[in-house]
Amino acid sequence: MSQQDTIYSKALPSVGDFRFDEHVVEVFPDMINRSVPGYATIIQTLPQLAERYSQDNTNVYDLGCSLGAATLALRKGCEKHQGNHIIAVDNSQPMIDRAQLHLNGFKSDIAVEFNCQDVQQTPIDNASIVVLNFTLQFVPKEDRNALIDKIYSGLNPGGVLLIAEKVAHPDAHIHDTLVDLHHDFKRANGYSELEISQKRAAIENVMKIDTLDTHFARFKQAGFAHAGVWLQCFNFAAMLAVKGE
Ligand SMILES: Nc1ncnc2c1ncn2[C@@H]1O[C@H](C[S@+](CC[C@H]([NH3+])C(=O)[O-])CC(=O)[O-])[C@@H](O)[C@H]1O
Ligand SMILES: O=C(O)C(=O)Cc1ccccc1
16 A cells, blocks of 8 residues: 655745655545546556557557556557557656556566657557546647647547546636545545645645646547546546547
């Protein structure tokens, strides 16, 4: 079991930008489960989606894999198929090291290749599934279209992009309500006001969120034939975008 996340529990003289360093790695499963409404449901549903969209003898990518929770779920779904190769990528070395250790603890016939790399540098080819589970929000906004275009180009016909993101609502009133509901979720999971406000300051500069409209415009511009939300909890949404056959 991972340790409890107490990273922002004491008042800091100044809150630095959030980084996926070795301290975050230690508490990451606790942090993400207590911070992201719907996270457990998304991970639990990935095997079903992987089984549905995986194609034999193709590559499956988990971009921004952290400790490999989505990687493991994808692998479970791919077990019904032949010849899948899974590539898990993260640009935090402590995350990749721990992900590799974590996956070594589970048996499977499907190999997982781990790469410590910026997802913007990852070549995508012969892909049936590409996962961006709460990763695009950390990529600079000006680079997001190019990343989604690259993913589209590397997907086979019928392939899917599974993407989850924290999202902004275009109506400021609705946005504020969703943010308050999220903060209530964090309070209910034991985070204090200090932890909530210091974490908010830490992610402000490094996690820039888009609206659902911006995401869907980007998928359309890239060429995806179909796109939709399959789960939303407050301001956290899981989407899928499918390349035409
Ligand atoms: N440019 C980048 N290149 C590579 N990795 C990156 C980049 N930017 C951020 N990351 C990595 O993306 C991950 C985002 S966490 C994903 C959860 C996981 N998907 C999960 O399903 O458990 C989401 C969150 O913490 O909100 C971190 O591990 C970063 O190091
Ligand atoms: O904690 C938050 O408020 C979030 O928006 C989610 C999150 C989860 C883990 C790392 C960074 C952001």
